[in-house]
Amino acid sequence: MKDMPDACLDLIITSPPFNLAVNKTFGKHITQNWNAKWNNSKLQLEGYDSHDDYMPEPQYIAWQKQILAECFRLIKPTGAIFYNQKWRVKKGVFQMRHEIVEGLPVRQIIIWAKAGGINFNEGYFLPTYEPIYLIAKPDFKLPPKINSLGDVWSLTQERKSWHPAAFPVELAIRCASATKGDMIMDPFMGSGTTAVAAKQLGKHYIGIDKSVAYCQKAEERLVQIVSEPIS
16 A cells, blocks of 8 residues: 555445454354354364454554555545444453544444344343444545435345455445445455445455455456446
C-alpha cells in the first residue's frame, strides 16, 4: 500500500485477523470444536495459512492502526472504509477495541447480526454480531436508495468456504454498493470475497494477502464469477 498514490481508491472493505487466539494452537482448537467444517487439511491443522493470530495486544493495535492510516490515505475525498473488527471478552472484561480506530473519522457503526454460531466460553452468552466501522472522508455519500438501509444487517455467516474466516458475499456486496465509484480494495483479501463482490457489481478491485496460497485460490474463484454491472 505504501507504493500506491494518495486518493486512488473509492472504497476499502476489509476484515483483518482479529487476534483472538489465546495460544498458538488456535487452528487446532477451533477446528476440533468446529467439527471439521473446514475442508482443507492444512487449515484444519494450522488455522490461517500465514498468520497465527497470536500477537501481543499492543503490537496488534499498533499494526492495525498503521494499516488503517494507509487505507485512509488511499481513499478519495469521496471514499470510505468498511472495517470489520470484533468486540470481545478478555479476562472476563468486555473490550470494544475502540483504540484501533481512535483518531479516525468513524461516521457510523454497522452491526452485522449473524445467525447462530459456536461459543467456546461458558462465561458469557453466544456472541451473534460483529461491528463494521464506517470510516468516511468528508465528501462520502451513499448512492440513492442505499441510505434507506438500516444499520443492523442480518446476514448469515459463510459456512462453506475453504478459508477459516471468510465473510459472506452478501455482506461484501452491500458494502461495495455503498459507492458510485469503481475501484475497491481489500488489504486482507483472504478468500477473495471483496473482489468477488466488486466483480459481480461490475467494479474494479485490488486484493492483497500475504498468503500465496490464498491469492491463488482467490484467483481461481474469481474466474468463475460473471460480471453483472448494476445500472
